[in-house]
Amino acid sequence: MKILKTVSSVQKLSSKLRSQNKIIGFVPTMGYLHAGHLSLVRRARKIAGPRGKVVVSIYVNPTQFGPAEDFDRYPRDLKQDLKLIQGVGVDICFTPSVAEIYPDGFQTSVEVERVTQNLCGIARPDHFRGVTTVVAKLFNIVKPHLALFGQKDYQQLVAIKRMVKDLNMDIEVIGMPTIRESDGLAMSSRNTYLHPKKRKEAARLYRSLIKGKELFALGERSAATILQEVRGIIEEDKAAVIDYVKICDAHTLEDIEEIKGEAVIALAVKMGKTRLIDNIILKEE
Numbered sequence: 001m002k003i004l005k006t007v008s009s010v011q012k013l014s015s016k017l018r019s020q021n022k023i024i025g026f027v028p029t030m031g032y033l034h035a036g037h038l039s040l041v042r043r044a045r046k047i048a049g050p051r052g053k054v055v056v057s058i059y060v061n062p063t064q065f066g067p068a069e070d071f072d073r074y075p076r077d078l079k080q081d082l083k084l085i086q087g088v089g090v091d092i093c094f095t096p097s098v099a100e101i102y103p104d105g106f107q108t109s110v111e112v113e114r115v116t117q118n119l120c121g122i123a124r125p126d127h128f129r130g131v132t133t134v135v136a137k138l139f140n141i142v143k144p145h146l147a148l149f150g151q152k153d154y155q156q157l158v159a160i161k162r163m164v165k166d167l168n169m170d171i172e173v174i175g176m177p178t179i180r181e182s183d184g185l186a187m188s189s190r191n192t193y194l195h196p197k198k199r200k201e202a203a204r205l206y207r208s209l210i211k212g213k214e215l216f217a218l219g220e221r222s223a224a225t226i227l228q229e230v231r232g233i234i235e236e237d238k239a240a241v242i243d244y245v246k247i248c249d250a251h252t253l254e255d256i257e258e259i260k261g262e263a264v265i266a267l268a269v270k271m272g273k274t275r276l277i278d279n280i281i282l283k284e285e
């Protein structure tokens with residue numbers, strides 16, 4: 001596995017691979033890798049095929065963190081990350097510094113408008129601009145044919161698909177299912193922040209989403225009715241602070257009252273100091 005730290009070295013290698021007609025599969029991450037990340041990498045490995053190349057970036061992007069957020073204390077363990085990705089057949093790992101990505105004079109951003117305004121966009125108004133800008137840059141550096149993102153960060157996935165479409169980027173964006181702990185909690189690098197007691201309580205988030213999905217399966221189509229049940233399960237934990245629990249159109253991410261077509265139940269809940277997000281798709285089987 002090649003470990004590269006500069007933009008120019010990755011761009012040079014990607015151009016060479018493209019000239020050799022090699023498929024480049026790309027998984028951008030912020031590191032502190034877990035089985036969720038590795039599921040994306042394995043899928044990239046499979047799609048790229050034995051002749052293709054898999055690139056993983058590990059970069060904690062400061063511009064997607066708000067001023068009061070956890071950029072400084074975001075967990076990092078590069079040594080362990082490198083060991084993990086080596087074990088699943090990654091060819092190239094890109095680990096740039098902040099100065100490499102945002103050199104002096106940097107002043108351009110990519111902003112996807114409507115789909116980033118609801119849900120996490122309300123409490124984190126600059127977050128998605130940071131995400132789409134860095135992902136656009138990474139796409140220009142790695143020049144992948146395909147890029148994989150987790151459905152766990154559903155709004156991010158929708159925003160990136162929108163950016164790729166709107167800016168005619170010639171990249172296939174593949175959304176991947178959320179990998180969960182055995183009690184249902186969505187895997188996340190931030191789960192390490194959770195105190196053991198809160199960690200146990202956190203499983204109720206997925207239980208609440210499952211309850212919502214069950215009601216939908218039984219024919220309930222009123223968002224308010226489903227949300228009341230979902231909120232009820234979360235609020236049984238008196239310490240949980242709901243940022244939002246919403247049912248939105250799965251494509252526009254606008255709030256809906258009655259579920260028609262594909263929808264998503266999305267939530268963000270603070271358990272102690274840790275803000276957790278999760279979601280589940282509702283669609284007719």
Ligand code: AMP
Pocket residue numbers: 028029030031035036037039040148149150151152153176177178179180186187188189
């Ligand atoms: P992050 O390092 O948190 O920025 O995540 C990097 C990529 O891994 C993103 O596309 C995430 O959506 C994806 N990801 C994170 N957690 C999971 C999970 N539990 N299951 C599947 N994908 C995930």
